[in-house]
Amino acid sequence: MRETVGFIGLGIMGRGMANNLLRAGFPLRVWNRTASRMDELVQAGATAGSSPADVAAQSSIVVSCVSDTPDVEAVLLGPDGVIEGARPGTLVIDMSTISPQATLTIAEQLAAKEIAMLDAPVSGGSEGATRGTLSIMIGGDAAQVERAMPLFEAMGKTITHVGGAGSGQTVKLVNQILVVGNALAMSEALLFAQAGGVDLQKTVAAVSQGAGGSWMFTNRAPQILARDWRPGFSLDLQQKDVRLVLDAAQQLGVPMLATSLIFNLYRTLQVRGLGGEGNHALIKALEQLAGFEVNGRSPGEAAS
Ligand code: NAP
Numbered sequence: 337m338r339e340t341v342g343f344i345g346l347g348i349m350g351r352g353m354a355n356n357l358l359r360a361g362f363p364l365r366v367w368n369r370t371a372s373r374m375d376e377l378v379q380a381g382a383t384a385g386s387s388p389a390d391v392a393a394q395s396s397i398v399v400s401c402v403s404d405t406p407d408v409e410a411v412l413l414g415p416d417g418v419i420e421g422a423r424p425g426t427l428v429i430d431m432s433t434i435s436p437q438a439t440l441t442i443a444e445q446l447a448a449k450e451i452a453m454l455d456a457p458v459s460g461g462s463e464g465a466t467r468g469t470l471s472i473m474i475g476g477d478a479a480q481v482e483r484a485m486p487l488f489e490a491m492g493k494t495i496t497h498v499g500g501a502g503s504g505q506t507v508k509l510v511n512q513i514l515v516v517g518n519a520l521a522m523s524e525a526l527l528f529a530q531a532g533g534v535d536l537q538k539t540v541a542a543v544s545q546g547a548g549g550s551w552m553f554t555n556r557a558p559q560i561l562a563r564d565w566r567p568g569f570s571l572d573l574q575q576k577d578v579r580l581v582l583d584a585a586q587q588l589g590v591p592m593l594a595t596s597l598i599f600n601l602y603r604t605l606q607v608r609g610l611g612g613e614g615n616h617a618l619i620k621a622l623e624q625l626a627g628f629e630v631n632g633r634s635p636g637e638a639a640s
Contacts, residue, residue, distance in 0.1 A: 339486075341398075344402065397427045401431045407432070412430070430455050462568040471495075472496070516598045527623065561632030565616075567613060572612065578595060578599045601618060
């Protein structure tokens with residue numbers, strides 16, 4: 337069967353992912369709460385929908401990529417939501433990062449209307465979304481995963497069916513523990529390098545590919561050196577994921593020492609009004625404690 341695809345949520349991630357579905361040849365109907373964000377996709381060949389329900393009525397597979405758990409609940413289950421337009425047999429793929437527990441409840445409510453659901457959160461940043469190289473962690477029924485594989489292949493490179501409903505979200509939270517831990521390690525390392533008086537550009541080049549390297553370090557350390565705080569992933573959304581980790585860890589009874597420290601460091605930045613900056617702005621919390629900034633200037637280079 338030729339699938340017709342709907343896409344809800346054209347933010348930093350969604351617009352790249354939707355573009356890659358278009359490029360792969362899927363007929364695409366899109367919807368975004370802020371309507372002007374649909375223009376770019378419509379110019380590229382997509383059709384603008386009038387609501388999530390409208391998108392679902394015209395699609396056999398509906399992808400959502402919005403911010404947080406209540407937002408997914410709103411676009412899937414709320415008034416004018418997907419559940420109001422979808423026919424039995426429709427597949428919903430939620431690619432947002434949300435609560436694993438809430439995902440199970442949403443999947444149950446959709447199943448009552450014979451609508452299937454996969455949770456398929458992603459990793460790889462805005463760069464991965466644009467290039468179609470995301471890591472995709474999928475929870476749900478194997479037959480539906482197989483059905484959706486051509487879509488996943490258009491959007492991602494490492495595609496892993498990790499288990500039943502909700503398990504994609506659990507594995508995504510595993511990923512987020514690693515992401516923020518790497519962000520903290522990167523911040524401390526750069527402060528240490530600056531205080532040690534070494535050339536920061538050369539330091540980044542020297543260690544990026546070694547045992548201490550990480551996606552975070554390779555992609556975000558150069559941004560820090562340029563004092564470029566534009567978000568690939570906003571600090572507010574990062575903090576939302578850390579909160580999801582701590583909530584789930586509370587339910588599981590697992591101590592999360594570094595992750596709860598990072599939650600509080602991010603909180604200090606939110607209080608300072610920096611929630612719209614990228615998640616690498618974590619370093620600003622440590623800079624404040626250290627009393628100096630990482631500015632990327634070579635030792636001896638005059639401040640401009
Ligand atoms: P973003 O740029 O802030 O975009 C959020 C999108 O969600 C926008 O399209 C927004 O619509 C929509 N939205 C939010 N609340 C809504 C609501 N109540 N009803 C309808 N639409 C709503 O965020 P993003 O970076 O694309 O992230 C999207 C999801 O992917 C999040 O769950 C995030 O955690 C996850 N993710 C992000 C990254 C990354 O590097 N950015 C990486 C992996 C996973 P408006 O345009 O109207 O605001």
